Amino acid sequence: MTALAAGTATITATHTASGKTAATTVTVAPLRVLSIAVTPATSALTVGETQALTVTATYNNTSTGPVTAGSTFVSSDPSVATVSAAGEVSPSRPGRPRSRPRIPHLARSARPP
Numbered sequence: 001m002t003a004l005a006a007g008t009a010t011i012t013a014t015h016t017a018s019g020k021t022a023a024t025t026v027t028v029a030p031l032r033v034l035s036i037a038v039t040p041a042t043s044a045l046t047v048g049e050t051q052a053l054t055v056t057a058t059y060n061n062t063s064t065g066p067v068t069a070g071s072t073f074v075s076s077d078p079s080v081a082t083v084s085a086a087g088e089v090s091p092s093r094p095g096r097p098r099s100r101p102r103i104p105h106l107a108r109s110a111r112p113p
Contacts, residue, residue, distance in 0.1 A: 006030035032060040036067060045081070045091045053087035 001011065005028065012023045035058045043051045057067040073083040081091045 003028040
């Protein structure tokens, strides 16, 4: 059996020779993002270099998966470094900005350490 979507389904089995049937109910819970992590957690760049950030989600079923494309990014100090919609960090001048990814459907945003 493979879970394809959240919801409830009844699975019925039929014994071919006797025609007897039995059923079971299966409930598939929706996946929920429990947390996200940004890699790399810290970067040391010089003006002119770039660094791609990757965002990975941990779900309520303990699986993980990439969610960079579904995240938004914000730099705490764009005069030090900017971050593109795709998570590409570009330093503007020396300093220590913090880039914060967010997944729009999450109530909380992750903050790099």
